[in-house]
Amino acid sequence: MAFQILLNFILAFVWMFLKTSYSPASFFVGYLLGLLIIYMFRRFFHTRFYLLRVVAVLNLLYIFLRELLLSNIAVLKVILRPKLNIRPAIFALPTELKEDWEITVLANLITLTPGTLVIDVSPDNKILYVHAMDVSDIDEAIQGIKNTFEKAIMEVSR
Amino acid sequence: MKTNDVILQTVTKVTLFIIILFSIHLFFAGHYYPGGGFIGGLMTSGAIVLLLLAFDIKTVKSILPIDYIKLTAIGLLFAIGTGAGALLFDMPFLTHAYTYVNMPLLGKTSLHTAVLFDTGVYLVVIGVTMTIIQTIGESE
Numbered sequence: 001m002a003f004q005i006l007l008n009f010i011l012a013f014v015w016m017f018l019k020t021s022y023s024p025a026s027f028f029v030g031y032l033l034g035l036l037i038i039y040m041f042r043r044f045f046h047t048r049f050y051l052l053r054v055v056a057v058l059n060l061l062y063i064f065l066r067e068l069l070l071s072n073i074a075v076l077k078v079i080l081r082p083k084l085n086i087r088p089a090i091f092a093l094p095t096e097l098k099e100d101w102e103i104t105v106l107a108n109l110i111t112l113t114p115g116t117l118v119i120d121v122s123p124d125n126k127i128l129y130v131h132a133m134d135v136s137d138i139d140e141a142i143q144g145i146k147n148t149f150e151k152a153i154m155e156v157s158r
Numbered sequence: 159m160k161t162n163d164v165i166l167q168t169v170t171k172v173t174l175f176i177i178i179l180f181s182i183h184l185f186f187a188g189h190y191y192p193g194g195g196f197i198g199g200l201m202t203s204g205a206i207v208l209l210l211l212a213f214d215i216k217t218v219k220s221i222l223p224i225d226y227i228k229l230t231a232i233g234l235l236f237a238i239g240t241g242a243g244a245l246l247f248d249m250p251f252l253t254h255a256y257t258y259v260n261m262p263l264l265g266k267t268s269l270h271t272a273v274l275f276d277t278g279v280y281l282v283v284i285g286v287t288m289t290i291i292q293t294i295g296e297s298e
Contacts, residue, residue, distance in 0.1 A: 007172070011179050018183045029264065030179075037178050043221045044171070 004050040008034045048158075056155040063152050067113045075114040078134060086134040090119065093128040093142055095150060102153050103128075109149045116145075163212060170212040177205040185280055189268075195276035199283025206288060215295055226288040233281030240274045 008031060015030025016022055035051070042049040078086060093110075097103050103125055107118040110130060120129045130145075181201035188194030209218050244253035256270035 007175060010172075011175055014176055014179055015183070018180065025264070033179060033182055034175070037175055037182075041174070041221060 001047050001050050001053060004038055004045060004047070008038060008050075010034075011037065053156060056152070056158075060152040060156055063148055064109055064112070067109075067148065071113045071115045075133070087136065088131070088133055089135040090129060090131045091135070091142065093130050093145060094126060095128055097150065097153060097157075098125075099157060100125075102157055106149055106153055109153075110145060167212045170208055174205050174209060177208070178202055181205065185276065186273075188276060189270065189272070195279030196283055199280040200287065202280075203284045203287035203291075206284075207291060210291070210295070215292065226285045226292070228285075230282050230285030230289065233278045233283075233285060236278030236281065237275055238278075240271050240278070243271065 011034030012027050012030035015033060016026050019026050019030075039049060039051075078084075095103065095106060097106055103121065107121065107128060110116050110118050110128070115133045117131045118128055119131050121127070122129070178201075181198045181204075184193035184201060185195060185198030186193075188198070206218070206222065209221070213221075240254075241252040244251060244255075247253075247255075254271045254275070256268050256272075258266060258268050261267045
């Protein structure tokens with residue numbers, strides 16, 4: 001991945017030198033041409049074509065912003081309700097993520113979306129303990145987190 | 159004895175892209191400077207030949223699954239298409255038109271139908287060269 005980005009930058013600079021025009025526009029044109037060539041030879045590399053990973057990162061960002069908006073509205077509804085009939089719970093969330101940064105990102109995503117909060121991570125990095133404000137079905141909550149955040153993070157690191 | 163080609167292969171991995179970028183530069187330079195479809199196509203196929211030298215025919219086929227005979231046909235269609243396109247506007251065969259367009263990135267650019275004709279030349283040159291080299295290379 002890093003090699004592909006580095007190669008793309010080198011190609012953009014080579015293009016600028018060939019054109020002897022050192023403007024941002026010619027850098028961009030060279031970058032696009034380099035991207036096209038790297039795409040043509042994408043089977044040449046051991047890793048995936050790096051633009052796919054960039055798309056996965058953007059997708060993760062979109063999912064985060066969407067969840068942030070939706071669950072803020074959910075919390076607002078709970079606050080404005082006259083009676084407080086919520087059911088708080090702490091549950092264990094088994095995770096398949098391995099790398100340190102993946103677990104950190106997952107925990108931060110869970111915490112930043114209101115309604116859920118990561119309390120602790122088990123010593124072997126396999127289980128996250130999550131406090132939820134209002135859970136009617138624990139399995140549903142686990143599946144919800146797994147299907148959105150964990151899947152999107154795996155898509156980035158794959 | 160099978161020798162280890164790791165240096166050749168690693169150098170190929172970087173130089174290949176620079177050669178192809180240079181061939182694209184030559185291709186687009188054709189209108190105002192030395193260059194054009196023929197030399198650009200030859201240099202692109204030169205890059206693929208470098209790939210063939212560093213790896214074997216099977217690997218190159220899996221990296222670039224291109225049918226070069228079809229590529230030649232597509233190039234010829236490009237050339238005939240741009241020539242025949244002039245007939246639609248009541249002009250003689252192979253009359254070319256051009257216009258100046260302000261592109262978002264490239265600035266003031268002249269779009270010329272001769273570039274499409276050159277694309278045809280480019281594809282035919284790659285197709286023919288690679289067909290010749292691969293046919294000779296595959297026969298025992």
